[in-house]
Amino acid sequence: MCDASDYAIGAVLGQRLDKHIYPNYYASKMLNDAQGNYTTTEKELLAAVYAFDKFRSYLLLSKTIVLPIIPRAFSLPKEIREASSYTVDSSAFRGMTTQQKKKFFRDVNQYVWDDLFLFKIGGDRILRRCVTREEGLDILKHYHEGLIGGHHGAHATDQKVFDCGFYWPTVVKGAMEFVRCVMRAKEQWVEAQALATNDAWVVVKFLKKLFTHFGTLRAIISDRGTHFFNTVMEKALARYGVTQRTSTTYHPQTNGQVENSNRGVKIILEKTVGVSHMDWSEKLDDALWAL
Known part of the structure; x- marks a missing residue:
């Protein structure tokens, strides 16, 4: 985790254990005169770069994803919301009631389109990249039985997906079905070996x-x-x-x-x-x- 103010930047290196994050290392640095003139976004990015440089030895050979935390007061600008409403064909709303239209635009505000990727703003105000169900199946397989997987249950597996910044509408249901299929296959697996003795x-x-x-x-x-x-x-x-x-x-x-x-x-x-x-x-x- 890292943050920035008008005078300094700081970072904390933590480790997740039993669903809790425990801090292991603290680092901070005062901003010089030139850095003090940076914009808020530039200061936040400077804090991220400082954190990567400071904790480089701990992050080597591990996949790291930068997840920005969105303030609760965040919402898409009015111009973007108005422009997005014009990009949708009017025929898409044909037959929809007023309540359904309101729900549609309310759900649209939970997503952010950035170049080639669509991001979902979660309840914890963290952006998570939206993927297809086919990509989600590969992600579940990786986090369940890959190098960083531990053959955990459905809840721990979908929590790993969320922590690494991925989202699709059926991620929880998909994790439950995937783990159920894996457990069914494991339960029917047979191992045998020919031995000279049985001591x-x-x-x-x-x-x-x-x-x-x-x-x-x-x-x-x-x-x-x-x-x-x-x-x-x-x-x-x-x-x-x-x-x-x-x-x-x-x-x-x-x-x-x-x-x-x-x-x-x-x-x-x-x-x-x-x-x-x-x-x-x-x-x-x-x-x-x-x-």
Whole structure:
């Protein structure tokens, strides 16, 4: 954040954590005689340039978007509103009531056209660039599973979109549908590996491979087999902050979807392996792909 006055400019470097912004660095500078004669807009831009120069080492290799804060008293000039009304064909208002026309022009005042881009003035008085639904889908994918994504929920994902200065009318609904589709695909994803033994060390090594690809889990559900329920497994999961949940003696099949997946892999292998059944490990990847 940066701001300017008639005598000085200042900037604050903050970090967002748990939906709150915590300041990490403060910087300010007095204006000289020449800079004091700048217009208000030039002073604000000078503060932004000063902030980028001062915090350059922290902003390298990161995407940075400058979002101007619009005062609450801001509104489009009367000449622009009148000119914009003439750019719309009169046939567009044919059949509209007086209330619908008023609502139309009231909604128009929430947007600003700047050269090639259309911006929406949000409730926090920040300009956000309007994009199409197709572009919005790519943006959601980037902020959900990209390099800066964290596979967060729908609310955190659409909040990231707003914080980075993008807007389209269905951004909240689009985030919910996108995250729902991703979760449905993840829930049906099957990972399997052919192992020579099923001791605790082999299972822990396999789980570490999963954590590398998909991230750590909140909880893992398993039966009470000795290769899952042991001290080595308990220490490994505690190191990664994963809760282990085991089945009961009366109902060892804790997850019906896992049982169905195992049954499907078994059926595919029975139809594809040779007579000796010695090549089942080589056919495992093909069975997972077919599943």
